[in-house]
Amino acid sequence: MGFFSKLFGSNKSESNTPEVEPTHYNGYLIYPEPKQEGGQFRIAGRICKEVNGELKTHYFIRSDLLSSRHDAETFMIKKSEMFIKQMGDKMFK
Template identity: 60%
Template sequence: MGLFSRLFGVKPKQETQTAEPVEYKGYLIYQEAIPEGGQYRIAGRITKEIKGEVKTHRFIRSDILPSAPDANDFMLKKAQMFIDQMGDDMF
């Protein structure tokens, strides 16, 4: 079946996971590690409502770790540091 899928462009279904946000200093951090070559790229989103509008900053790093929980934990730490340094200027 794999050969025919590749020949006819059928892509396997990817599991969609809804990340539960972590609140930090009024921001919501969504940890969304990206699977890549059997490992996971550190990625996620930082959101905050400002003047009635939800602002989003997409966060993708070049770092790759062996497991999704490790990548998500590292993303959380990096996002918190980014929030401390940039604040609302990130938007």
């Protein structure tokens, strides 16, 4: 059965992704979600905020590659905080 689910696009592989604990910053939730690429980690994640009763999400992907997941998560949080200071809710438009 595993062969057929892979062949026809079952989403089981997506459930293997670890749940990310968000960092709270000025009313925003920052979810660091580095992408593994060739033994390194690309800085990526989400910035979320509830605006007028609707959850808004901005996906954040950078070209930077780092050697460890922890470093990529830390850098993502720092860059997201700077982005939030600069853009605020305008990032969702």
